Amino acid sequence: MRILGQDLALDLGSASTQIYVRKRGIVINEPSLVVRSGATGKLVGFGAEKPVQTGEDEPEAIRPVSGGVPVDKELTRRMLRHFLRKVHGHPWSRPRMVFALPSDATGMVRDLLQDLAYQAEARRVYLVQHGLAAALGAGVPVRDAAASMVIDVGCETTRIAVLSFGAVVCAATVQAGGADVNRALAAQIRRDHGLDIDEHAAELAKRSIGTAWKPVRRKASVRGHDPGGRGAAIVSISAEQVYEATKQPVRAIVRTAVRCVESCSGDLAADVADRGVVLTGGGALMRGLARRLRAELGVPVQRAERPIEAVALGLGRCVDDLGLIGKDLAPTRR
Structure with missing residues (x-):
């Protein structure tokens, strides 16, 4: 053995x-x-x-x-x-x-x-x-006749699935995820401050003050380097800047989720409206994402207990x- x-x-x-x-x-x-x-x-x-x-x-x-x-x-x-x-x-x-x-x-x-x-x-x-797999790991009752929706927000890809009777009845993929927020934030800092930051620095800032909902008045320090070779520098960024960086990826996820529900039968779409959505994946950890999706989709949205491992x-x-x-x-x- x-x-x-x-x-x-x-x-x-x-x-x-x-x-x-x-x-x-x-x-x-x-x-x-x-x-x-x-x-x-x-x-x-x-x-x-x-x-x-x-x-x-x-x-x-x-x-x-x-x-x-x-x-x-x-x-x-x-x-x-x-x-x-x-x-x-x-x-x-x-x-x-x-x-x-x-x-x-x-x-x-x-x-x-x-x-x-x-x-x-x-x-x-x-x-x-x-x-x-994501639904099973999140504890979604996949064998039920009533449909459930899972949105798995990954690093580069978000996968959306509607499940019923233990099978995926509708699925969609959108090329948007946590890495897109990091890249958008890095582009903002380059545009506003003339500094380049790496993926790790962008991820730390996102985790520190990032929010996909209405931003609070918080700031974080980010270390970057001058592309002209004049050395490193530290700049302060606001939660508002991180919020702006989330707009396009979240919109793409919402549009795809809506299309996925619209492609289902009326009964399945009603089930999703009643049961709501479960968020999985590393991107689900961003503060305010569930609340923003709830507002955009008009259905209950909750995060899985262990989203990264779902x-x-x-x-x-x-x-x-x-x-x-x-x-x-x-x-x-x-």
Whole structure:
């Protein structure tokens, strides 16, 4: 059994990769990063590892996944093998794996995810609809006839799903997420103060004073550097600036959610209006987002108890009981 490996679920995200092991819970939650040496081109780190920097070598951090889909197959494979070795330790482990399948995934993407899993030494692969996994992890009663809606706000992509009778009956994807707010905020600071800030600084500011609802009078200090090479500087930004940066991504999410509901039957749309929406994903943590969506959509909106881990937890429920979803959880075969 040690060689076969324990069954596991893998949530492959743009920002982080989470691995759930059967009966143990989430054991890996690390950034989806591969670090390559600028001098030699060799891979020197994965995930949360901090590579040793020598001399003038400046390591390059690469995100091989975008919107839950590998954009660099080889780097994603190497990263997954690294994470799985940390879980199992045994180089010959052949676990059964459950992956989340994006609702808009093409046959090519489906084949790519399967191939990655088998190359990572899976002995059998299961693909579960992303919206269904998010709903299961958020505790949504997916088997009910009455429809429920889940909005998963990720780093670069927001996925919306309406579920009924244990299946996704309507799904939509919008290319908007937490990273868009960071980029908009960085563009504002560049325009207003002539400074460049990195993704980490923008994320800290967003978490500190960010709000998607009417901003309060709060400020935060952000460290940036002059693109002209005149050194670093610290500027003060307001909650109003962060609020402005959220407008376009939130509008895109609202428009897509409305279209998704409108494409449902009258009965399902009435169910969503009654039951409301559950928010998952890292973007759900932004203050005021649920309140703003509630005002825009006109339905109740609440955040899942563990929004960042919702998809991994939902996939984990499938791992703990592979018969949970019946025919919708049929294994893929090579």
